[in-house]
Amino acid sequence: xxxxxxxxAIAEQTVRAAGxxxxxxxxxxxxxxxxxxxxx
Numbered sequence: 648x649x650x651x652x653x654x655x656a657i658a659e660q661t662v663r664a665a666g667x668x669x670x671x672x673x674x675x676x677x678x679x680x681x682x683x684x685x686x687x
Contacts (some may be wrong), residue, residue, distance in 0.1 A: 648673050648675055648676075648677040649673070649674060649675075650671065650674070650675065650676055650677070652674050655672050655673070655674045658672045659672045660679075
């Protein structure tokens, strides 16, 4: 969870480049618990 869309875009690129299929980058305020979905 990243609040800044620019940082999220960089994180998404990094995740893809590393081939991490189980990682999801989300844009939003992590302090709002309804944004994170179910923890795994």
